[in-house]
Amino acid sequence: MSSKVAVATYGLTKQFERQIAVSDLDLTIQTGEVYGLIGPNGAGKTTLIRMLATAEEPTVGEIYINGERLLFNQPSPHLKRLIGYLPDDFPLYDDLTVWDYLEYFARLYKLRNPHRTRRLHYVLDLVQLSHKRNSLIATLSRGMKQRLSLARTIIHEPILLLLDEPVSGLDPIARMQFREIIRSLQEAGMTILISSHVLSDLAELCTSIGIMELGFLVESAPLAELYDRLSRQQILISTLGTLEPLERHLKEHPGVRHAEVVTGQNTLRVNFDGDMEAAADLLRSLIQSGIPITGFNPTREDLETIFLKLGHQQAS
Numbered sequence: 341m342s343s344k345v346a347v348a349t350y351g352l353t354k355q356f357e358r359q360i361a362v363s364d365l366d367l368t369i370q371t372g373e374v375y376g377l378i379g380p381n382g383a384g385k386t387t388l389i390r391m392l393a394t395a396e397e398p399t400v401g402e403i404y405i406n407g408e409r410l411l412f413n414q415p416s417p418h419l420k421r422l423i424g425y426l427p428d429d430f431p432l433y434d435d436l437t438v439w440d441y442l443e444y445f446a447r448l449y450k451l452r453n454p455h456r457t458r459r460l461h462y463v464l465d466l467v468q469l470s471h472k473r474n475s476l477i478a479t480l481s482r483g484m485k486q487r488l489s490l491a492r493t494i495i496h497e498p499i500l501l502l503l504d505e506p507v508s509g510l511d512p513i514a515r516m517q518f519r520e521i522i523r524s525l526q527e528a529g530m531t532i533l534i535s536s537h538v539l540s541d542l543a544e545l546c547t548s549i550g551i552m553e554l555g556f557l558v559e560s561a562p563l564a565e566l567y568d569r570l571s572r573q574q575i576l577i578s579t580l581g582t583l584e585p586l587e588r589h590l591k592e593h594p595g596v597r598h599a600e601v602v603t604g605q606n607t608l609r610v611n612f613d614g615d616m617e618a619a620a621d622l623l624r625s626l627i628q629s630g631i632p633i634t635g636f637n638p639t640r641e642d643l644e645t646i647f648l649k650l651g652h653q654q655a656s
């Protein structure tokens with residue numbers, strides 16, 4: 341197996357009594373990737389992540405971390421140490437200070453001083469909580485608590501991070517701060533698996549996306565490939581006055597598939613087959629025909645639209 345593969349599973353299956361939560365799942369995550377896992381409630385994301393984190397034993401199947409088989413019938417502390425796992429419901433201890441909380445976990449991982457103190461300063465700086473190190477956890481905002489949980493998850497310098505819905509319940513600013521930290525961790529060389537219902541968060545962060553449904557991994561591909569394969573080009577075209585001349589002109593243009601009015605605006609959303617050069621040709625022809633164009637904005641369909649187009653249920 342290539343050493344560039346951080347996570348590989350073969351035929352991974354988890355059955356709870358009569359419920360198959362994860363079904364015959366083959367997953368590959370390359371080292372250094374931010375892999376986003378999308379899927380509706382009950383798709384099996386948490387169960388998959390828990391198996392990778394060694395918190396749940398598979399019914400059948402194999403898991404490899406960094407090329408080494410994860411065995412559940414024998415302790416493998418060196419493999420477990422490579423993994424940082426942030427569950428979706430990890431409790432914090434409200435009556436500890438931020439520093440004492442992190443130090444407690446650093447001691448559990450047997451980090452010794454002076455390295456331990458240096459590591460605490462480093463992770464606190466990374467999650468932007470240095471100024472809160474003497475505060476009680478009870479006094480932190482939700483976003484700060486989530487960043488503290490992340491600090492606890494990386495205190496032992498793992499190389500693989502498993503984050504189960506880390507941004508759920510956070511406001512947009514807290515989500516953005518969290519995303520920035522994930523980016524820094526990726527730049528530092530970590531491989532990160534992150535599950536979320538917030539598709540736009542994943543689109544901004546991830547290098548690859550996996551879609552789970554009813555326990556199956558129904559799609560797994562680099563984000564750029566998904567966009568190339570499934571995202572159509574759209575152009576928002578605005579005009580002065582009435583839309584009719586614009587609509588007439590577009591109907592005769594070979595690259596235009598469909599045009600719809602953007603409610604309340606003098607704008608059409610146009611589905612367009614063609615590259616940027618073809619889009620430039622369209623703009624040129626519109627201007628040459630004398631239509632007073634005030635806006636011409638080529639975009640691509642976003643991750644949410646792709647997800648729905650694949651026929652999958654909407655993530656909540």
Ligand SMILES: Nc1ncnc2c1ncn2[C@@H]1O[C@H](COP(=O)(O)OP(=O)(O)OP(=O)(O)O)[C@@H](O)[C@H]1O
Pocket residue numbers: 356357359360361379380381382383384385386387388
């Ligand atoms: N300990 C368990 N015992 C029995 N069934 C379970 C257990 N854990 C999970 N399941 C079932 O397995 C299926 C997958 O659950 P899982 O929590 O992995 O999905 P999920 O994609 O993480 O969902 P959500 O987005 O709601 O967190 C569900 O039908 C769930 O009820």
